[in-house]
Amino acid sequence: MSQQPLLEVRDLDVAFYADKRAIPAVRGANLTVYPGQTVAIVGESGSGKSTTAHAIIGLLPGTGRITGGEIIFDGLDIAQSSKKGFESLRGDQIGLVPQDPMSNLNPLWRVGTQIKEALVANDIAKGKDADRRVHGLLAEAGLNDVERRARQYPHEFSGGMRQRALIAMGLAARPKLLIADEPTSALDVTVQKQILDHLDGLTDELGTAVLLITHDLGLAAERADHIVVMYKGHVVESGPALEILKNPEHPYTRRLVSSAPSIASQRLSSMRAREEVREQAVQTAGEIAAEVATAKEAVGKGEDDIIVVENLTKVFMLPGDRPWRKTELRAVDDVSFRLRRGTTTAIVGESGSGKSTVARMVLGLLDVTEGTVRFDGYDTSQLKGKKLMALRRQMQPVFQNPYASLDPMYSIFKSIEEPLATHGIGSSKDREAKVRDLLDKVSLPASVMRRYPNELSGGQRQRVAIARALALEPEVVVLDEAVSALDVLVQAQILELLNDLQAEMGLSYLFITHDLAVVRQIADDVLVMQDGKLVEAASVAEVFDNPREQYTRKLLDAIPGRDLLTTA
Amino acid sequence: MPKPTLPGQERYVAPLEETPLAAVDSVQVDEAPSSQWKEAWKQLRRNPMFLVSAALLAILAVIIAVPGLFTNSDPQLCELSRSLDPASPGHPFGFNFQGCDVWSRTLYGARASVAVGVLTTLLVVLIGSLAGAFAGFKGGWVDGILSRISDIFFAIPLILAAIVCLSAINNWFPERAFWGGISAVVLTLAVFGWPQIARIMRGSVMEVKNLEFVDAAKAIGAKDSRNLWRHIVPNSVSPVIVTATVSLGIFIVAEATLSFLGLGLPASVVSWGNDISEAQRLVRSGTRLGVMFVPATALALTVLSFILLGDAVRDALDPKAKKR
Numbered sequence: 001m002s003q004q005p006l007l008e009v010r011d012l013d014v015a016f017y018a019d020k021r022a023i024p025a026v027r028g029a030n031l032t033v034y035p036g037q038t039v040a041i042v043g044e045s046g047s048g049k050s051t052t053a054h055a056i057i058g059l060l061p062g063t064g065r066i067t068g069g070e071i072i073f074d075g076l077d078i079a080q081s082s083k084k085g086f087e088s089l090r091g092d093q094i095g096l097v098p099q100d101p102m103s104n105l106n107p108l109w110r111v112g113t114q115i116k117e118a119l120v121a122n123d124i125a126k127g128k129d130a131d132r133r134v135h136g137l138l139a140e141a142g143l144n145d146v147e148r149r150a151r152q153y154p155h156e157f158s159g160g161m162r163q164r165a166l167i168a169m170g171l172a173a174r175p176k177l178l179i180a181d182e183p184t185s186a187l188d189v190t191v192q193k194q195i196l197d198h199l200d201g202l203t204d205e206l207g208t209a210v211l212l213i214t215h216d217l218g219l220a221a222e223r224a225d226h227i228v229v230m231y232k233g234h235v236v237e238s239g240p241a242l243e244i245l246k247n248p249e250h251p252y253t254r255r256l257v258s259s260a261p262s263i264a265s266q267r268l269s270s271m272r273a274r275e276e277v278r279e280q281a282v283q284t285a286g287e288i289a290a291e292v293a294t295a296k297e298a299v300g301k302g303e304d305d306i307i308v309v310e311n312l313t314k315v316f317m318l319p320g321d322r323p324w325r326k327t328e329l330r331a332v333d334d335v336s337f338r339l340r341r342g343t344t345t346a347i348v349g350e351s352g353s354g355k356s357t358v359a360r361m362v363l364g365l366l367d368v369t370e371g372t373v374r375f376d377g378y379d380t381s382q383l384k385g386k387k388l389m390a391l392r393r394q395m396q397p398v399f400q401n402p403y404a405s406l407d408p409m410y411s412i413f414k415s416i417e418e419p420l421a422t423h424g425i426g427s428s429k430d431r432e433a434k435v436r437d438l439l440d441k442v443s444l445p446a447s448v449m450r451r452y453p454n455e456l457s458g459g460q461r462q463r464v465a466i467a468r469a470l471a472l473e474p475e476v477v478v479l480d481e482a483v484s485a486l487d488v489l490v491q492a493q494i495l496e497l498l499n500d501l502q503a504e505m506g507l508s509y510l511f512i513t514h515d516l517a518v519v520r521q522i523a524d525d526v527l528v529m530q531d532g533k534l535v536e537a538a539s540v541a542e543v544f545d546n547p548r549e550q551y552t553r554k555l556l557d558a559i560p561g562r563d564l565l566t567t568a
Numbered sequence: 569m570p571k572p573t574l575p576g577q578e579r580y581v582a583p584l585e586e587t588p589l590a591a592v593d594s595v596q597v598d599e600a601p602s603s604q605w606k607e608a609w610k611q612l613r614r615n616p617m618f619l620v621s622a623a624l625l626a627i628l629a630v631i632i633a634v635p636g637l638f639t640n641s642d643p644q645l646c647e648l649s650r651s652l653d654p655a656s657p658g659h660p661f662g663f664n665f666q667g668c669d670v671w672s673r674t675l676y677g678a679r680a681s682v683a684v685g686v687l688t689t690l691l692v693v694l695i696g697s698l699a700g701a702f703a704g705f706k707g708g709w710v711d712g713i714l715s716r717i718s719d720i721f722f723a724i725p726l727i728l729a730a731i732v733c734l735s736a737i738n739n740w741f742p743e744r745a746f747w748g749g750i751s752a753v754v755l756t757l758a759v760f761g762w763p764q765i766a767r768i769m770r771g772s773v774m775e776v777k778n779l780e781f782v783d784a785a786k787a788i789g790a791k792d793s794r795n796l797w798r799h800i801v802p803n804s805v806s807p808v809i810v811t812a813t814v815s816l817g818i819f820i821v822a823e824a825t826l827s828f829l830g831l832g833l834p835a836s837v838v839s840w841g842n843d844i845s846e847a848q849r850l851v852r853s854g855t856r857l858g859v860m861f862v863p864a865t866a867l868a869l870t871v872l873s874f875i876l877l878g879d880a881v882r883d884a885l886d887p888k889a890k891k892r
Contacts, residue, residue: 005576032576226577234587239579249581251589363787392789399780407781408604409802419788451601459593468784489592 006074006176006209007033007056013068014048014055022067025051027233029069033177033209033226038200040212040224040241042256044487048233049213050099053179055079056211057094058086074176091122095175095208097199099182101162105154111165112138112150118172133172141168142198160191167199171208178203181213188350188514189558196223196560215488217260218517218561221245229253245561259492260561277503278343278524284506285342288475292376292394299383299390300376306476306508307339307362311371314357331357333532334371339476344502344509346519346540348555349529358529359480359512363397364388375476393423396469400481402461406453412439412464413449419471438467441504442497459490463497470501480512495521517559520544528552608884618880624873628678635676641669643676643838652856664859665846673838674863680746680839681867684753685820685874691758692819693812696765701804703766704773705796715770718763727825729760734831749833753826757819768811772804779803806885813878817871824867840867 014026026048033039043049054060056071058081071079078089090096098104106114112134119130131150138146141164154162163183170178180199184192200223203210214220220227221241228238229252237250248254289302314332319325332354339345347355360366362373364380373380375391383391396419399405406415416435420426426434436446442463453461462482469477479498483491499522501507511523519526519540526543528536528551536549547553573579602610612618631638640658646668653663661670703714733756744752776782777800785795826832827841828848835842840863847860 003574005574008576030580032574034574034577231587232590234582235580236582236587237580238577240573240577243579251584252587255589255592360783365783365786389789392787395787397784397787399784401780405780405784407785407799407803409799411601411603418785418790422788422790422794452603454604454607455601457593465784472788493592 003034005032006035008072009056010072011069012052012055012066012071014051014060015065015067017063017065025064025233026055029230029235031228031235031238033211035176035209036207037226038210038212038224039226039228040214040220041228041230042214042217042220043230044215044489047230049230050181053181053211053213057090057096057179091118091175092173093175093177095170095173095178097166097170097178097180097183100186101159101166102186104166105162107154110151110153111157115165115169115172118169122173124173137168137172138165140202141165159187160195163187163195171202171206174206175208177209177211179211182215190350190554193558216560217256222561229256255489259489277499280503281342281506285508288506289341299378299387299394303377304341305338306341306376307510308374309362310336312336312358312361312368312373313370314361314366315369330532335534337527337534337537339508339510341508342506343524344511344522345525345527346511346513346523347527347529348513348516348519350514353529354532355512355529356480359478359510362510363395363478389423393472394474395476395478396472396474397478397480398465398469398482400484402458402465402485405465406461408453411449412451415464416468416471419468423472434471438471441470441501442467459486459494462486462494476508476510478510481514483518484513484515498522516555528555611884612880615880615883617876621873621876621880624869625877628682628870631675631678632682638675639669639672641672643668643673661858661862665850670859670862673843674840674866676838677840677843677863678866680750680833680837681820681823681870683750684823685816687754688757688761688819689812689816691754692761692765692815693808695758696762697769697808699762700766700769701773701796701801704770705777705800718766721760722763724760726760726822730756730822730826731829731831734826738831744834746837749837753823753832757822761815761819764815765808765811768807769804772807773800776800776803810878810882810885813881814875817874820867820871
């Protein structure tokens with residue numbers, strides 16, 4: 001086979017300029033893509049994977065410049081091409097599917113018009129002919145009723161449909177290479193699978209090469225023939241996909257492989273470790289329960305099921321089609337479950353399934369429409385005044401967005417101290433000692449105390465949020481997508497921290513997530529929600545090994561890279 | 569069946585020395601801690617726009633505090649015999665129609681103009697932020713009522729409303745001294761000026777109140793009032809500060825406009841507006857334009873400094889709004 005490579009990147013250096021200083025973003029990167037091949041660049045945020053992709057298509061943002069190396073596309077070095085040069089390449093030679101389907105379509109233009117623009121700009125078709133091509137492309141991208149769809153505006157499309165439209169646009173001029181920059185990370189897993197399957201089929205058929213940028217090693221291994229792993233601007237390892245997965249050699253790749261939740265190669269050992277954690281946690285929790293039941297200032301009877309939710313329903317009233325009419329939205333519909341002391345129950349579902357609404361009702365941040373939430377024997381909606389404050393102490397949340405969950409005006413010390421001060425616990429000296437102790441628990445140096453949230457990374461902020469939640473020594477922590485916004489390695493670290501804390505403090509977790517892969521690492525019981533209803537409730541082992549519901553099976557199948565290590 | 573490896577795609581592992589592994593998510597410890605306000609201040613210090621406006625405002629502050637430093641003549645000491653005399657030693661810009669020293673009057677006039685600007689802004693920020701924060705936080709019917717009230721005030725043009733109010737006040741209390749005159753103008757401008765700040769504060773509060781740290785504080789057991797004043801308002805004020813700085817200049821102009829029309833400060837108060845108003849007849853006759861230009865330039869420079877300051881503060885507090 002004597003094929004010429006379609007794209008060769010040789011010793012590529014890219015730097016961003018700030019205050020006249022060059023900050024290198026990509027250092028000596030090499031990669032090769034052959035026609036029709038799928039190559040994936042894998043790395044965490046800040047690894048330079050997107051920068052590499054943007055350099056190839058000449059779309060480096062702001063002050064970014066290519067400072068060295070060659071990008072040979074179809075035999076020509078385009079690294080130093082002019083703006084004009086790149087314009088003639090984009091579209092009909094190299095296409096792009098951008099990351100965020102929500103912001104990459106012009107909301108004022110009809111979807112069809114935007115795709116037509118791609119055709120007209122590349123002199124492929126004009127007028128009526130172009131319209132017909134647009135319909136063909138939309139159908140090809142897997143949309144139905146294309147004539148109507150082409151006349152619609154982006155807000156009438158769901159996230160998945162928008163991404164399909166963007167794929168149609170990227171492939172409109174039949175490029176030889178399609179760069180897909182995290183094409184599905186903003187979408188639900190089941191939609192992700194559909195879209196990627198479709199993209200695979202389409203590019204196979206057209207013979208388009210794909211350069212896939214992703215943070216998910218499992219997804220890369222499943223979709224690509226060849227994987228390039230980037231870390232801090234360097235290519236640290238590259239090779240055939242399966243070989244890298246089975247036999248990682250660079251320590252960074254090894255780290256990635258061992259912490260990727262979707263691959264979960266160490267399922268057995270982690271299951272055994274969970275078992276120990278749980279025994280420990282249940283024992284500690286039992287001791288605490290006995291204490292609580294006799295203590296006056298706490299809410300609780302020391303029951304085994306610390307949270308019992310019965311027939312929980314939430315109805316939102318939305319404005320209807322007339323000003324005086326309202327329509328009902330049943331966000332949560334008749335949900336019942338129990339959280340056993342010292343264990344973790346995960347609520348899994350896609351966006352809009354009502355899982356976060358359940359969490360907010362359990363926390364008492366949202367009024368319940370029907371049904372009850374009982375905390376250790378007490379109906380939480382009946383608690384008032386002192387008892388309500390006591391309940392607050394015993395149940396604390398950790399939220400999803402590490403950038404919004406800490407008050408930017410508060411120093412880390414003040415953030416963690418706030419719950420203690422609000423409940424008037426200890427003198428200011430005691431509180432400082434307590435904050436130091438909490439920071440130590442979440443493995444942060446005491447020196448971060450004087451820092452502000454804007455100086456910490458997402459993972460560190462999430463640790464601070466956990467420390468704040470633990471300040472009042474709660475029995476239950478509600479984690480609402482607490483690790484979803486983090487890089488894989490940081491995510492693994494935080495999950496481990498949560499596991500350790502559970503064993504140490506006998507905590508019970510209600511763990512809300514869209515990611516079934518994470519569930520296996522932390523949960524004991526799983527509740528699967530769909531459209532506000534509970535569709536399956538069972539132990540983790542049962543759900544993973546023997547899912548009973550069609551929907552659960554669909555969710556499991558959508559985990560990328562799930563079968564790679566077991567079957568291959 | 570494994571595919572044959574193509575040239576350029578052989579297995580490659582970077583030598584470890586090239587990219588030493590860092591600990592996952594390690595904490596930066598060498599730099600001094602710094603809050604958002606500190607960062608904003610750092611940005612501000614490097615902005616030439618800020619430096620120019622700050623220098624001008626510093627000079628203005630000195631003039632207001634001790635105008636005697638720059639002139640020896642009394643602004644109120646007017647002799648008709650010196651009417652429209654040209655510049656002479658000690659009187660760099662000569663005399664006006666009434667025979668008062670133009671330069672001295674301009675220096676002393678800064679007090680009234682800036683007092684009106686600063687007091688009106690303070691009052692407007694107070695009323696506007698309270699109303700806006702309350703409306704944004706409570707939502708529902710409280711928001712509905714407060715927003716409609718501010719809409720009503722918003723719909724009335726500032727200068728037109730002030731003209732009507734001040735002519736009424738002038739009829740009722742014809743004799744007013746310095747502070748009496750100033751408070752009438754300040755109150756009038758504030759009553760019609762607060763809705764702008766209220767709208768900005770309302771929007772800002774509505775955005776911040778949905779952030780997760782507010783929920784976290786609620787889950788701790790913090791009361792609504794604590795949440796509003798300790799968490800939401802401090803995080804909502806930066807757009808208000810920006811608007812307030814710019815509107816300070818606008819209120820100074822409004823005062824000058826009203827005084828020019830003979831409705832603002834009483835004629836006995838030394839102010840730029842009054843001086844400009846008085847000088848207009850000279851413009852018509854085309855003689856001694858300096859009498860008009862000196863207070864007018866002072867007014868323009870002051871307003872410009874506040875607007876530049878507002879822009880600089882906006883750049884520092886809201887880097888996203890910065891032009892590229």
